[in-house]
Amino acid sequence: MTAVAVEAAKPVPVARGYRFEFVKLFAAWRIRLLVLACWIAPALFVAVVSEQSSLPVDTLFGRWMNATGWAGPLVMLGFAGTYALPLLTSVVAGDVFASEDRLGTWRHLLVAVRSTRRIFVAKALASLTVILVLVAGMAVSGAVGGVLAAGNRPLPGLDGHLLIPGDAAVQVTLAWVCVLAPTLALGAIGLLGSVAWGRSPMGLLLPAVVALVMALAQLLPLPVALRLALPSYAFIAWNGLFTDPGQLGPLLIGVGVSLAWAVAATALAYLLFVRRDFTDLGHDGSGRRGLVVGAVPLVALLAVTAGILAVATPATGSGIDQDKVQRSLATSFAHLYRLQAGQLNRPDVTEAQLGATAACTKGDGLVEPEGPGNDWRCVVSWHLPGIDATGQAIYQLDITSDGRYVADGDGPKEVNGYFQVRTPAGDQPNPLWQFDGNVELLTTTKG
Structure with a gap:
């Protein structure tokens, strides 16, 4: 008898599998x-x-929506x-494996792909x-709607300096690109959850x-190293693109941490998936064991990242202190004073000529001037060329834990x-x- 050689079936190429999965995703009405x-x-x-x-x-930037079209996409x-992005990643990545468990199609897919x-x-x-x-659609749509409604006009940054329309467009684009990193982190967590829980809605x-828990954590007065070690910080750190x-520094750290997550x-989702027993029809995921195996390494990554940042970065505590607040407020005031002078057709002066400074206290001077709170009070002083008198303006500041603040003018009426x-x-x-303004949480960062 003559032996007949049987050629082993080869797995389907990744490109063909990708096209199939892509079409299958877009075939769903919800997508x-x-x-x-x-x-x-x-x-x-x-x-x-x-x-x-x-x-x-x-x-943030909401007060400028009727002044420039580039504020809209930032809002x-x-x-x-x-x-939006946490929900979108849940619907897409959180269901990409679980849908096969609900439909019972794993055996057919394994026979077809063979890998x-x-x-x-x-x-x-x-x-x-x-x-x-989805992310590109939100960015492009917001920018088009803003420019058509409010015009292609300069955008005031978070320190008051004006960005010409071309620069504003570039910075808005970079801001949307930067949030792709934390979005990918949430998407990867969605893959992990879809593999670990199978058909369960969890x-x-x-x-x-996870995004909700991290967002709530960002509202707490966390140490700056722990705050930057959370991938959700990259959803906030794009603010640093709009200062001069x-x-x-915080932005790059946030993006790097998100990509690491x-x-x-x-990788954890991949390891759980390739080790899954598809011969057991009653087994639709890795269950509690998979959750533990997936969660423990991520918690360890958070601890290690926070430790490295605590050693490598010079900031301590909340990262918000008196000197930073005073510098940020004085810089923003000087830029915006020039903007107001242009509105009123007053002679233009440079920030150097104004020499704006700020003196800030917290809690009427009864507490240490550091950390977030709505009890910051600042007096801004400046000089005009040829005038001996010193101009002064009072501001009440509400500073959040992530360094963003709102400065509310409290006189004189001719100024604010x-x-x-x-x-x-x-x-x-x-x-x-x-x-609006922004206090950089790190001690020194050169742009």
């Missing part, structure tokens, strides 16, 4: 609905709000980092592509729950006492009445 919403809803929201007289002043970015490793890579890449499409909710010089969570100023072109918002 198509999300894509449509992300590419249309932000433009409509930004355009409508930019035309209103009442603006979301409690949102959307703040909303997306807190709510658990290639199945994982294809599903991870397909979910990543969908997430990128896997679907895991990215949103840029506060790039993305790699670690994806009114919401609007009367200009030759009509009443316009007074830039010195109330403005």
